[in-house]
Amino acid sequence: MIVRLLGVSALVAAAAVFPAVAGAYPVKLLQEILIWGVFAMSLDLLLGYAGMVSFGHSAFFGIGGYVAALALKQSPHLLSALVLPALAAALAALVIGFFSIRVSGVYFIMLTLAFSQMFYAYAFQVAWLGAEDGIIGVPRPRLLGLDLASATVFHLYLVALIGLAALVLWRVVRSPFGHVLRGIQENEGRMEAVGYPVNRYKLLAFVIAGIVAGVAGSLYTQFVGSITPDAFFWTTSGEALLMVIIGGTGTLWGAVLGAAAFILLQSLVSSYTERWMLILGLTFVLFVLFAPGGIVGALSGRVGRRA
Amino acid sequence: MSFVPDFFGQALNGLSYGVLLFLLSVGLTLIFGMLDVVNLAHGSFYMLGAYAGLAMIAVTGNYWLAMLVAPLAVGGIGALLERACLRPLYGRSPLDQVLLTFGFIYLFEDLVKWIWGGRIRSIPPPEAFSGSVQFLGATVPSYRLFVIVFGLVMAVALWLLIERTRLGAIIRAGVFDAEMTAGVGVNIDLVFTGVFAFGAALGGLSGVIAGPIQSASPPMGAGILIPALIVVVVGGLGSLKGSLVGSLIIGQAETFGKAWLPGASMVIIYVVMALVVLLRPQGLFGRALK
Numbered sequence: 001m002i003v004r005l006l007g008v009s010a011l012v013a014a015a016a017v018f019p020a021v022a023g024a025y026p027v028k029l030l031q032e033i034l035i036w037g038v039f040a041m042s043l044d045l046l047l048g049y050a051g052m053v054s055f056g057h058s059a060f061f062g063i064g065g066y067v068a069a070l071a072l073k074q075s076p077h078l079l080s081a082l083v084l085p086a087l088a089a090a091l092a093a094l095v096i097g098f099f100s101i102r103v104s105g106v107y108f109i110m111l112t113l114a115f116s117q118m119f120y121a122y123a124f125q126v127a128w129l130g131a132e133d134g135i136i137g138v139p140r141p142r143l144l145g146l147d148l149a150s151a152t153v154f155h156l157y158l159v160a161l162i163g164l165a166a167l168v169l170w171r172v173v174r175s176p177f178g179h180v181l182r183g184i185q186e187n188e189g190r191m192e193a194v195g196y197p198v199n200r201y202k203l204l205a206f207v208i209a210g211i212v213a214g215v216a217g218s219l220y221t222q223f224v225g226s227i228t229p230d231a232f233f234w235t236t237s238g239e240a241l242l243m244v245i246i247g248g249t250g251t252l253w254g255a256v257l258g259a260a261a262f263i264l265l266q267s268l269v270s271s272y273t274e275r276w277m278l279i280l281g282l283t284f285v286l287f288v289l290f291a292p293g294g295i296v297g298a299l300s301g302r303v304g305r306r307a
Numbered sequence: 308m309s310f311v312p313d314f315f316g317q318a319l320n321g322l323s324y325g326v327l328l329f330l331l332s333v334g335l336t337l338i339f340g341m342l343d344v345v346n347l348a349h350g351s352f353y354m355l356g357a358y359a360g361l362a363m364i365a366v367t368g369n370y371w372l373a374m375l376v377a378p379l380a381v382g383g384i385g386a387l388l389e390r391a392c393l394r395p396l397y398g399r400s401p402l403d404q405v406l407l408t409f410g411f412i413y414l415f416e417d418l419v420k421w422i423w424g425g426r427i428r429s430i431p432p433p434e435a436f437s438g439s440v441q442f443l444g445a446t447v448p449s450y451r452l453f454v455i456v457f458g459l460v461m462a463v464a465l466w467l468l469i470e471r472t473r474l475g476a477i478i479r480a481g482v483f484d485a486e487m488t489a490g491v492g493v494n495i496d497l498v499f500t501g502v503f504a505f506g507a508a509l510g511g512l513s514g515v516i517a518g519p520i521q522s523a524s525p526p527m528g529a530g531i532l533i534p535a536l537i538v539v540v541v542g543g544l545g546s547l548k549g550s551l552v553g554s555l556i557i558g559q560a561e562t563f564g565k566a567w568l569p570g571a572s573m574v575i576i577y578v579v580m581a582l583v584v585l586l587r588p589q590g591l592f593g594r595a596l597k
Binding site for chain 1: 402
């Protein structure tokens, strides 16, 4: 426990001082990995703990991103950068979750997919969200008198927030609530019979995951300085799912590992050849076929994610 | 009053789009019904069909030959995919199959980009249908009328195949209970591959037919997949009738949405789907959920 805590602290510290030893491009890659890592972790809460295969997680990423973009353009404060995006994502997750958890399996996949595409279609079409161009020129917020336009300050802010989000998720899965979620994944009927209000638990998990995804989306907007409807597109959800699968489900840190593998692969392969999508697709196919436990599973010698 | 011609023009556009969706979604729904696989790569079959058609037309200059050969090629790719990659996953979580086919979307899209480049290509309609006709005061490209008639003929042919032949009986039995069907002596492995290949071929066929209407580009597969999935959910998973009715509903909803509610047109089909799932989770013609 102590060892693990020290290890995690060391990792966070290493991420924080990374810009001191690395150039601008590796720092950008690390920031991208952290943002996608948090997004993938929030999905792992649903996928790896509650057994809910959401194919519409991009909805919350996009909502966080768009609300942050709109709000930051009005006033570049913390409220706009974090509070409003998180609230909006929570509200959306409450509504989408309320409808989606009534069905399960393939229907859950399809319904969450459809909801996220609905947002995509809307954002793609309406002028006040910039239609297909999205919202550009989003300023970064000012925080406690610090200007996040500075690269160093922004990096520390990112590392701190993402560390915090990871801590929250970690606490959630370790809590009694997290254990109930695992129980639901193992055997939903039994949990119901034992007397747990299963749907309420699933809805809460959906909302928590939605909030974290919304924060990730907001951080993404601040990172890039813009947001486009592609954030909502269903392949965004698919990519997050792949990150979780590549890394290994039900571990949280596997999701970060998966995000790192995904983004490094993408940047590495695309610097050698234009064919990165092909390599990416091939990697996924091979992972699904031969390493269903993901990187974490392969490392711990565990073969097969599910019996 | 231009309302009547407008209305008919839109209705015919919606019908030709619905018919395309039908050819695409019928494969999707059969594959799901029988193999329990949500084939996300089904849109890729549509795209592969369009490009295979493009290649055939480039070589032979004959659209009709392309319409015949492209589906066969795509069906072959489908058979390979099922045998080599999906087969080892039966019995694993359905998520694995969803993700596998998701990986193939990237693979196919980039492969096509590699071979044909990323720009949009148009497929000329066959000469016999390159003009347009007057229909109740509306000017309609005659190719669209051909697509509608062809699609409806295909619907009838598929219905006859599935409801009136021995092979159809085996497929229906497989959709209902694959294990039991194997138990009475049917080579279910072969039927699985056959159904997957057949569905892929229909997807390829819809791609060739869509070419002259929507033109071909590598991302077209990922784009059409969602409407096709919506059709399947609205109509009911595994139901041929549902696939037809769902396609016609979604085709009209999208087309009339574009004309009458331009601000919200893309959202309409999702609203239709959400309503159906809430009121009738198994879809209009699906079997009750277990």
